[in-house]
Amino acid sequence: MKKKNSKKIQTESNNINKELGQTKNSAKLVLFIFGIGPIIGITIFLYSKGFFNSPNI
Structure with a gap:
């Protein structure tokens, strides 16, 4: 009986670890x-306004 209980605890801890892994991945x-x-948005905005074009002297 002790072996069955330890297996159940291990599977529950594995499920918790998988959930934590998914949480870390979604947070990243x-x-x-x-x-x-x-x-990227600021770069596109500045490019559309001509910020990266060389000035004509």
Whole structure:
């Protein structure tokens, strides 16, 4: 009986670890989107306004 109980505890801990892994991956994805997204948006905005064009003297 002790072996069955230990197996049940191990499977529950494995499920918790999988959920934590998914949480970490989704957190990384959200941080990537909100970190890189504004940089790309600002770059596109500045490019559309001609910020990166060389000035004519």
